Amino acid sequence: MLTLDRVSKVYRVGTFGTQPLNAVRDVSLTVPPGAVVSLIGESGSGKSTIGRMVLRLTPVTSGAITFDGRNVAGLSGHRARKGYYRHVQGVFQDPFSSFNPIFPVDRVFEMLRGAYFPGVSDAEWRASVRRGIERVGLDPGQVLGRYPHQLSGGQLQRLLIARALTLDIRLLVADEIISMLDASTRIDVLNLLGDLRAEGLGILFVTHDLALGTYVSDTTVILRRGAVAEMGPTRQVYASPRHPYTRGLLASVPRMHRTWAEADADLDTAVGPCPVHSGPAGPGPAGPAGPVEVGPDHFVGCFSDDACPE
Ligand SMILES: Nc1ncnc2c1ncn2[C@@H]1O[C@H](COP(=O)(O)OP(=O)(O)OP(=O)(O)O)[C@@H](O)[C@H]1O
Numbered sequence: 001m002l003t004l005d006r007v008s009k010v011y012r013v014g015t016f017g018t019q020p021l022n023a024v025r026d027v028s029l030t031v032p033p034g035a036v037v038s039l040i041g042e043s044g045s046g047k048s049t050i051g052r053m054v055l056r057l058t059p060v061t062s063g064a065i066t067f068d069g070r071n072v073a074g075l076s077g078h079r080a081r082k083g084y085y086r087h088v089q090g091v092f093q094d095p096f097s098s099f100n101p102i103f104p105v106d107r108v109f110e111m112l113r114g115a116y117f118p119g120v121s122d123a124e125w126r127a128s129v130r131r132g133i134e135r136v137g138l139d140p141g142q143v144l145g146r147y148p149h150q151l152s153g154g155q156l157q158r159l160l161i162a163r164a165l166t167l168d169i170r171l172l173v174a175d176e177i178i179s180m181l182d183a184s185t186r187i188d189v190l191n192l193l194g195d196l197r198a199e200g201l202g203i204l205f206v207t208h209d210l211a212l213g214t215y216v217s218d219t220t221v222i223l224r225r226g227a228v229a230e231m232g233p234t235r236q237v238y239a240s241p242r243h244p245y246t247r248g249l250l251a252s253v254p255r256m257h258r259t260w261a262e263a264d265a266d267l268d269t270a271v272g273p274c275p276v277h278s279g280p281a282g283p284g285p286a287g288p289a290g291p292v293e294v295g296p297d298h299f300v301g302c303f304s305d306d307a308c309p310e
């Protein structure tokens with residue numbers, strides 16, 4: 001199980017790296033086995049940064065990411081890291097960027113073999129690759145030996161998932177993996193994720209598309225400017241959103257292209273007190289108060305940007 005405990009990321013930007021950019025602020029969440037957790041937010045809200053921290057592609061600034069109770073940042077040594085990637089893999093938006101155009105697509109599997117299965121026989125290895133490819137609904141005979149430009153984006157994306165499945169994968173970070181696919185292929189890939197979830201895979205599903213979030217996820221996390229605005233069982237969040245930002249987003253779903261700005265504008269006119277700063281506990285002693293529980297497993301973050309005016 002993956003857990004993020006008050007994870008923050010500050011990038012240093014500007015000419016001399018002097019300006020802090022708070023890309024992720026105090027995010028806590030868990031991805032249990034066999035569950036899809038959607039991370040939804042507008043461009044720049046910190047979604048990919050969270051995915052990258054989980055995959056150890058960028059270090060956390062503060063807080064802790066644990067997998068089965070072990071701090072991911074503390075995995076030292078080649079073997080420990082390899083042990084982690086055996087279970088945790090990422091797939092990203094642009095499948096073409098993961099393939100080298102001058103090699104057949106088989107190469108992404110071969111690289112895995114060199115790193116993880118050096119002792120496996122050729123026959124065993126081929127069987128394992130074919131199994132992975134069949135599990136994602138592709139015909140090995142149709143895709144192996146081909147070059148990336150000879151396959152569609154959806155086929156390449158599924159091959160990358162197949163590649164992850166060749167390992168003993170337990171958590172998949174899927175960062176906008178269907179944004180570049182056409183509608184019918186999208187459904188195929190979404191259904192595939194549903195099947196994998198049923199087999200016990202945990203999925204951190206990153207998207208800026210609210211409709212996709214409802215389709216696949218058990219838990220929805222709405223991210224706004226790096227912080228959790230609202231998080232809870234997907235049905236609960238969509239049926240009775242508690243944060244004005246989420247309400248604004250859902251109210252304007254048919255007009256997707258304006259949603260984020262509209263939702264932000266709604267915040268200015270938000271009525272009612274922010275639950276984070278009006279509850280009995282008030283702001284916690286350690287910095288800005290985190291989301292508060294407003295229903296079973298349903299959390300709402302501060303209504304304002306950084307801290308509520310008292
Ligand atoms: N390597 C980096 N160095 C400095 N700033 C970065 C870096 N990567 C991301 N950022 C900044 O951090 C913030 C969050 O970026 P991130 O890529 O996590 O957003 P996102 O939610 O994935 O957006 P999108 O939907 O466009 O993919 C943005 O302001 C971005 O400019």
Ligand SMILES: [Mg+2]
Pocket residue numbers: 047048049
């Ligand atoms: Mg991103």
